[in-house]
Each structure stands twice: as C-alpha cells, then as structure tokens.
Amino acid sequence: MGKSLEEEVYKFNHEKISLYGLLVLFFAMLYNIVSGKTIERSNLSYGFGAIEWIPLIIIAVGSAFFAMEYKNRTILTMLYKSTSKLKIYLAKFLVIFLYSIVLTVVAILLTFLFSFLFTSHKYDWLTTINGHSLIFDLLINMLGAIIYSFFITGLSFMLCMLTRNNAVVVCIGIVLAFFGAGFSGALMRSFPEAVSIIKWNPMSMIFISQQLTRTSLISTSHLLDSELIIANIAYGLIFVVFGYYLFKKRRV
Structure with a gap:
C-alpha cells in the first residue's frame, strides 16, 4: 500500500490539475471579495466562499485524476505492475482526500491574507460574538469542509466508475x-411525515459546511451536528466500497 500511495502522490504532484485546483480556489475567493459590496464577518468565517468551492474542486480534480488513467491507457500498466486493485483504488482516494486538506489549509491562509489586505483590520479574530470567536468559526467551518470532502471524494470516484464520463x-x-x-x-417540507427518513438523503450532507457554526440550520437539515458528521463519513465509506466494486469489475 505504501508503494502505491507513493507512486500516486508522485504522479499527482506532476499533474497540472493539482495546480489548476489551487488557482481556481485563489481566484474564486478573490472574486467573492471584489464582487460583494461589503465584507461581512460571515464572509471571513466561511473563508470567502472556500467552503463551497473546495468540494467542487475536489469532485472535478478527483474524477479527472482517475479518468486520465483510462484516457491515457496507463491503467493497463498500473494493473500489470500491481497485484492489488484495492491498493490502487485506495491510494488514489487517499491522495485526493489529502489534497482536500491541502486546499483547506491554503484557504485558511488566504482568508487571513485577504482579511489583512481588504478589511483594514475591521474584524478582530479573537473577539467572541454569540459565544464564538471569528477564528473558531473559520476553523470549524473548514473542518466541516474537510469532512464533506471525504463524502465528495468517495462520490466522485464512484460516479467516475459508474458513468465513465468526467463531465457528467x-x-x-x-x-x-x-x-x-x-x-x-424542499423535499422535507413537502413530506413532513417522512422527515425522519428523508433527512438522511445524500443531498443533506452539504449542510455540514455551515451548520457546525450555525445552529439555526438544524431546523432545516433536521440533523444534529454529530449525526451530520457520522452520516458524511458513512456515506463516504459506502461510496468507496461501491466505487471499488465498479472499478474491480470495469473492463480496461
């Protein structure tokens, strides 16, 4: 497993898609700043929209990272050199998930930088408002983005195996x-009698990006913070297992 992971890290570091992802994050956060009339405290706590852009970057980069193996036919060499398809699949999954952590760290650093450049020290990172400091809200929201990225990485790999189309x-x-x-x-509002079941649907998992610092969202998601965390991880693992099954059965 260690060798497979080392090879995938080397390969990923030499692919331009990793750089493109960082550039998209940078310009997306910058656009969030220049397109708004004013910079609110919530803008900083959400990393200038980074919590929304990181999952999008992950699903695009993750699917492209796997799809290129089939497009370039390098998957044949990988399967010939490796005795385990599971090691190949897990190594790629870990690389993309680790990349999501890198994006998150970069987003935090950029948030501090842009705050320094554009807010003129308007907000104090350590001042407590409604029981939370600004830096606490930022870090917790970014933790939510990492957990959701686990869900998204598993989903992107599974969909890549299922649809075989990166654009889809x-x-x-x-x-x-x-x-x-x-x-x-909307689905839960339309069928209130089935909320206890509907609330666990995969689309609700995105609430974790903001709910950890906005308890008011619990009335919308109908899931506690702990339930959201567990559900995101559980869905991610399910997607990994199903995605690997499709990968193992896929013809090359």
Whole structure:
C-alpha cells in the first residue's frame, strides 16, 4: 500500500490539475471579495466562499485524476505492475482526500491574507460574538469542509466508475453544491411525515459546511451536528466500497 500511495502522490504532484485546483480556489475567493459590496464577518468565517468551492474542486480534480488513467491507457500498466486493485483504488482516494486538506489549509491562509489586505483590520479574530470567536468559526467551518470532502471524494470516484464520463461527474457535483441543500429542504417540507427518513438523503450532507457554526440550520437539515458528521463519513465509506466494486469489475 505504501508503494502505491507513493507512486500516486508522485504522479499527482506532476499533474497540472493539482495546480489548476489551487488557482481556481485563489481566484474564486478573490472574486467573492471584489464582487460583494461589503465584507461581512460571515464572509471571513466561511473563508470567502472556500467552503463551497473546495468540494467542487475536489469532485472535478478527483474524477479527472482517475479518468486520465483510462484516457491515457496507463491503467493497463498500473494493473500489470500491481497485484492489488484495492491498493490502487485506495491510494488514489487517499491522495485526493489529502489534497482536500491541502486546499483547506491554503484557504485558511488566504482568508487571513485577504482579511489583512481588504478589511483594514475591521474584524478582530479573537473577539467572541454569540459565544464564538471569528477564528473558531473559520476553523470549524473548514473542518466541516474537510469532512464533506471525504463524502465528495468517495462520490466522485464512484460516479467516475459508474458513468465513465468526467463531465457528467462534474455536473452532478455542481448540482449538489448549488441546489442540493435547497432541494433536500424542499423535499422535507413537502413530506413532513417522512422527515425522519428523508433527512438522511445524500443531498443533506452539504449542510455540514455551515451548520457546525450555525445552529439555526438544524431546523432545516433536521440533523444534529454529530449525526451530520457520522452520516458524511458513512456515506463516504459506502461510496468507496461501491466505487471499488465498479472499478474491480470495469473492463480496461
């Protein structure tokens, strides 16, 4: 497993998609700043929109990272050199998940930088408001983004194996990011008698990006913070297992 992971890390570091992901994050956060009239405290706590962009970048980069093996036919060499398809699949999964952590750390650093450049020290990172300091809210929201990235990484790999079309995977990711929470909430409002079941649907998992610091969202997601964390991890593991099954059965 260690050798497979080392090879995937080396391969990923030499692919331009990892750099593109960082550039997209940078410009997306910058756009969030220049397109708004004022910078609110919530903008900083959400990393200038980074909590929304990181999952999108992960689903695009993750699916592309796997799809290119089939496009370039390098998957044949990988399967020939390795005795375990599971090691290949898990190594790729770990690389993308670790990349999501890197994106999160970069987003935190950029948030501090942009705050220094654009807010003129308007907000104190350590001042407590409603029981939370600004830096606490930022770090907790970013932790939520990492947990959701585990869900997204598993989903992107599974969809890549299921659809075999990178564009379709990215489109599904965009739909989940921009409409998932709204559709899930509408579904629960439409069928209140089935909320106890509907609240566990995959589209509700995105609430973790904001709910950890906004308890008011519990009335919309109908899930406690602990339930959201467990559900995201559980779904991620389910997607990993199903994705590996499809990978193992896929013809090359």
